[in-house]
Amino acid sequence: MLGYGDWTSTLQARTGLAKKNPPRRIRGARAAGKSELLKQLQARTAPDTVKQLREKGHLKSPQDFTALITALGNVFEWRHALAAFEEMRDRGLQPGVFGYGSLSRAFGRRRQWERALQLLEESKDEITADAALYSSVMKACEEDSDRVLSLFKEMQQGIEPDMQSFGIAISSCCQQQNWQQALGLLLQARDRGLQPNAITVSSVMKSLTPEHWARALLLWQDFGEAELQKDAISFTTAIQACASAKLWRFAVNLLEEMHREDLNPGAIPTSVAISACGQVNEWEVALELFRSVRESREALDAVLYNSAVQSCGEGGKWQAAVRLFEEMKEASLVSEKGFSALITALGKSKKWQKALGALESMEPKNVIGFGSAAFAMSMAKKWPHALALLQGLLATDLQPDTIFYNSAISAAERSGKWKVAVALLEDMKAREAAPDVETYAAIIQACVSKKKWQIGLLLMDDMLVEQLEPDTQTLGLLLSECEQHGASESGILKGLADGKSGARSRKQPVPEAEDLDEEEVYEEEEPRATAAGFKPIPMTSSMNARRVKGRAVPGHTPGQLKPLGDDFRPPAPRRPRSGIRVRAGQPYAKELRLLQRVVEEVPPGDPVAICEAIESFGDEVLVRGKAKLWLKIAGGIKTEVLTRAVRGGPLTCGDLQCSVLEVGAYCGYSSTRMALALPGVHIASLEVDPVHVVIARNVVLHGGLSGTIDVWTGHSKDLLPRIMHRYGGDLKFGAVFMDQKGTRYSEDMMKMESEGLLHPGAVVVADNVLKPGAPLFLYQIMNGGRYHAQIASMDEFAMPSEDWMSINVQRREAPDNETDAPEDLYQLAKETDRMRERAVGPGRSVTYEEWGEFAQEVKNRLAAANVTLTLDLRPESSRQRDDLFGAKSR
Numbered sequence: 001m002l003g004y005g006d007w008t009s010t011l012q013a014r015t016g017l018a019k020k021n022p023p024r025r026i027r028g029a030r031a032a033g034k035s036e037l038l039k040q041l042q043a044r045t046a047p048d049t050v051k052q053l054r055e056k057g058h059l060k061s062p063q064d065f066t067a068l069i070t071a072l073g074n075v076f077e078w079r080h081a082l083a084a085f086e087e088m089r090d091r092g093l094q095p096g097v098f099g100y101g102s103l104s105r106a107f108g109r110r111r112q113w114e115r116a117l118q119l120l121e122e123s124k125d126e127i128t129a130d131a132a133l134y135s136s137v138m139k140a141c142e143e144d145s146d147r148v149l150s151l152f153k154e155m156q157q158g159i160e161p162d163m164q165s166f167g168i169a170i171s172s173c174c175q176q177q178n179w180q181q182a183l184g185l186l187l188q189a190r191d192r193g194l195q196p197n198a199i200t201v202s203s204v205m206k207s208l209t210p211e212h213w214a215r216a217l218l219l220w221q222d223f224g225e226a227e228l229q230k231d232a233i234s235f236t237t238a239i240q241a242c243a244s245a246k247l248w249r250f251a252v253n254l255l256e257e258m259h260r261e262d263l264n265p266g267a268i269p270t271s272v273a274i275s276a277c278g279q280v281n282e283w284e285v286a287l288e289l290f291r292s293v294r295e296s297r298e299a300l301d302a303v304l305y306n307s308a309v310q311s312c313g314e315g316g317k318w319q320a321a322v323r324l325f326e327e328m329k330e331a332s333l334v335s336e337k338g339f340s341a342l343i344t345a346l347g348k349s350k351k352w353q354k355a356l357g358a359l360e361s362m363e364p365k366n367v368i369g370f371g372s373a374a375f376a377m378s379m380a381k382k383w384p385h386a387l388a389l390l391q392g393l394l395a396t397d398l399q400p401d402t403i404f405y406n407s408a409i410s411a412a413e414r415s416g417k418w419k420v421a422v423a424l425l426e427d428m429k430a431r432e433a434a435p436d437v438e439t440y441a442a443i444i445q446a447c448v449s450k451k452k453w454q455i456g457l458l459l460m461d462d463m464l465v466e467q468l469e470p471d472t473q474t475l476g477l478l479l480s481e482c483e484q485h486g487a488s489e490s491g492i493l494k495g496l497a498d499g500k501s502g503a504r505s506r507k508q509p510v511p512e513a514e515d516l517d518e519e520e521v522y523e524e525e526e527p528r529a530t531a532a533g534f535k536p537i538p539m540t541s542s543m544n545a546r547r548v549k550g551r552a553v554p555g556h557t558p559g560q561l562k563p564l565g566d567d568f569r570p571p572a573p574r575r576p577r578s579g580i581r582v583r584a585g586q587p588y589a590k591e592l593r594l595l596q597r598v599v600e601e602v603p604p605g606d607p608v609a610i611c612e613a614i615e616s617f618g619d620e621v622l623v624r625g626k627a628k629l630w631l632k633i634a635g636g637i638k639t640e641v642l643t644r645a646v647r648g649g650p651l652t653c654g655d656l657q658c659s660v661l662e663v664g665a666y667c668g669y670s671s672t673r674m675a676l677a678l679p680g681v682h683i684a685s686l687e688v689d690p691v692h693v694v695i696a697r698n699v700v701l702h703g704g705l706s707g708t709i710d711v712w713t714g715h716s717k718d719l720l721p722r723i724m725h726r727y728g729g730d731l732k733f734g735a736v737f738m739d740q741k742g743t744r745y746s747e748d749m750m751k752m753e754s755e756g757l758l759h760p761g762a763v764v765v766a767d768n769v770l771k772p773g774a775p776l777f778l779y780q781i782m783n784g785g786r787y788h789a790q791i792a793s794m795d796e797f798a799m800p801s802e803d804w805m806s807i808n809v810q811r812r813e814a815p816d817n818e819t820d821a822p823e824d825l826y827q828l829a830k831e832t833d834r835m836r837e838r839a840v841g842p843g844r845s846v847t848y849e850e851w852g853e854f855a856q857e858v859k860n861r862l863a864a865a866n867v868t869l870t871l872d873l874r875p876e877s878s879r880q881r882d883d884l885f886g887a888k889s890r
């Protein structure tokens with residue numbers, strides 16, 4: 001039998017009412033009484049216990065009652081707890097804040113929210129409620145998140161919330177999928193020195209949608225720093241965030257950490273990590289992960305197989321995908337998703353017949369299977385088969401969905417059938433499958449590629465009616481057409497400048513790793529800075545085009561470049577700040593910040609200062625920024641090589657003035673550098689990304705060079721055949737700077753030659769031919785005989801790594817020894833594209849070491865094809881620097 005001292009002190013300890021330093025004797029007694037009391041206070045025996053306590057005179061003080069109410073609440077006996085509370089009052093004892101708190105906790109445990117609320121109201125006449133009381137009332141109301149949040153608000157008016165009340169409020173925000181508020185409260189709690197527990201942090205992480213992976217990872221960091229107990233759920237959430245961010249290494253590391261912590265990752269986190277690897281073409285790692293799970297587990301889940309099949313598909317390993325599918329079949333694990341993964345994998349490798357075969361064997365068929373097959377038809381450009389699939393699908397009871405139609409439309413687009421694409425749009429609307437951004441993007445692309453750009457514009461209007469916001473690529477495409485046809489592009493520019501619609505690519509790239517810049521990540525309510533904040537300037541290209549066209553000789557546009565002496569520096573008045581904050585993680589944040597830096601810190605008309613500001617910005621984001629972002633400009637020694645090379649081109653030949661062509665304007669840095677090096681020479685710069693176009697034009701305008709540099713919107717393959725016409729038909733380029741994707745260099749160069757764009761003796765400079773590389777271009781230019789070709793090695797801008805530039809001077813009498821490149825260089829070209837994708841894609845998962853290894857690989861394979869360095873301009877080999885332009889003068 002328990003003595004009074006035993007049970008009351010035990011309850012006091014449980015409820016936190018124990019005196020801070022109880023005498024030794026009582027502490028021992030309390031420990032002994034605790035288990036006894038718990039044993040007795042089962043729901044079933046509660047009335048007897050209460051009776052005994054009463055009879056033995058152990059219920060005297062408010063503390064006695066409070067402890068009893070708490071114990072009853074713990075065993076979910078809210079009715080007995082209420083009776084005890086009333087007895088306490090009947091005996092004239094004041095329940096006090098603890099008494100009210102313990103009863104409301106008892107109510108909370110049984111979700112008696114109305115009673116809890118009523119109690120809170122009653123308490124206001126007697127006591128000043130505290131955070132614990134509010135917490136227990138909030139807990140009682142947990143199923144009604146609005147009520148919880150309004151209680152939390154009410155409480156904050158006079159009471160400092162504790163971690164428990166923060167936790168309940170945060171969980172309510174998560175229920176409402178209001179991650180912003182949840183995150184805000186979590187940070188408020190942390191700022192007040194409160195320590196959130198693992199459940200609270202991981203619930204906020206889970207509430208974040210995939211595009212907010214950076215925030216999720218930041219919270220994961222908090223976990224680490226606060227040494228909170230990470231559980232399987234928080235690990236899984238973090239792995240999912242990594243997968244969204246394409247941070248496959250992180251995902252794999254976390255999976256390993258889960259193993260080390262004995263958290264026994266189940267199928268879900270493992271399959272997410274496998275998919276994360278597959279997505280970025282790391283299919284070997286994905287398969288390795290899959291194999292390691294296969295070895296360690298007796299049975300594998302379908303979800304693991306599906307992600308492995310998918311990853312094989314991404315890597316073009318369709319045979320491996322088929323093998324895995326067969327295994328899956330043997331283990332009776334094939335589901336609809338399994339079929340879909342296999343058909344998609346076959347589609348990625350253009351194995352359309354096999355994909356149709358797989359669909360044939362699928363029983364029962366569903367719309368996902370048909371959709372995957374339509375995707376395979378799109379990859380193989382088999383639009384009639386896609387239509388046949390639609391017929392097949394309609395012949396069943398199934399209804400085609402948006403995904404199915406998108407694949408069928410993409411098949412039509414890839415086959416150049418714009419009318420079929422438009423007809424499919426009509427059909428899908430008639431069948432109430434909602435078109436989305438991807439649907440319209442494919443149809444507009446189909447129309448534009450068949451010179452039906454006006455229909456493209458109508459479709460864009462249609463999109464707006466459907467309340468869909470066109471993606472950046474589509475806007476860029478239409479912008480380019482309007483620019484070329486002299487149509488008004490204001491609607492499209494407005495679309496681009498609009499923070500909601502513009503600046504998101506079709507693939508919705510996730511925010512950059514810069515998001516991990518903590519302070520900014522959390523400030524969701526900041527005003528959005530967008531291209532609009534910088535007031536996109538009107539088109540200047542057509543203006544220069546007209547002016548150039550109106551002159552007998554192209555180039556030599558007067559421009560607005562001030563005659564600057566070497567030592568000239570305009571006074572630097574303090575420039576008003578826009579007050580606009582570019583949020584980390586918003587699309588194009590880095591480029592918008594660059595523009596902001598230029599506009600706010602450099603006086604107008606000072607292109608030298610603009611270039612310096614851009615370079616120092618480049619240093620800052622790479623060296624000092626947390627995210628170590630690389631600004632992809634031809635800065636540092638590359639500028640020197642470029643400007644000295646282009647200066648040697650035939651830009652002045654008797655009466656003739658030639659222009660300079662650049663492919664890849666980006667933010668206008670290298671075109672500004674070239675304008676400075678070649679005063680009075682006209683420069684045409686092509687840029688495929690419309691946001692980069694807007695930024696580059698603003699930089700050029702700010703530098704006073706808009707009369708000198710034209711930035712044209714569009715892809716080089718579309719613009720090169722048009723550019724001569726835009727300048728009146730007799731334009732020649734005396735120098736070219738190619739700074740687009742390395743695997744396009746050969747094709748673009750051939751186009752320039754076939755369109756007669758190059759003046760004899762033209763200088764062609766190509767950047768990044770080692771990192772990530774342009775193996776086919778290098779092979780052809782070094783072996784073709786039509787150019788004096790040099791390959792120079794130098795330091796990459798703001799990076800401790802080597803890169804090569806290719807500097808070529810067209811021979812006046814050009815022998816053509818064109819030989820086809822070795823097979824391995826075609827393979828290497830694919831690998832360079834893959835590397836580039838990884839490097840510029842979200843998450844940028846290429847380390848310096850990997851770059852170094854890859855560059856060495858490129859060097860070795862080029863050397864095997866007899867393509868080697870001819871000039872070494874790295875600091876340690878400066879002896880060759882002066883030789884740089886020897887080839888050109890020969």
Ligand SMILES: C[S@@+](CC[C@H](N)C(=O)[O-])C[C@H]1O[C@@H](n2cnc3c(N)ncnc32)[C@H](O)[C@@H]1O
Pocket residue numbers: 632633634635663664665666667668669670671686687688689692714715716717739740741744
């Ligand atoms: C490395 S950045 C150019 C940097 C710039 N030349 C400088 O040094 O300041 C490459 C740019 O080329 C653009 N681009 C890539 N492929 C292109 C293409 N085929 N046609 C036009 N622009 C392209 C990209 O959007 C990007 O802005």
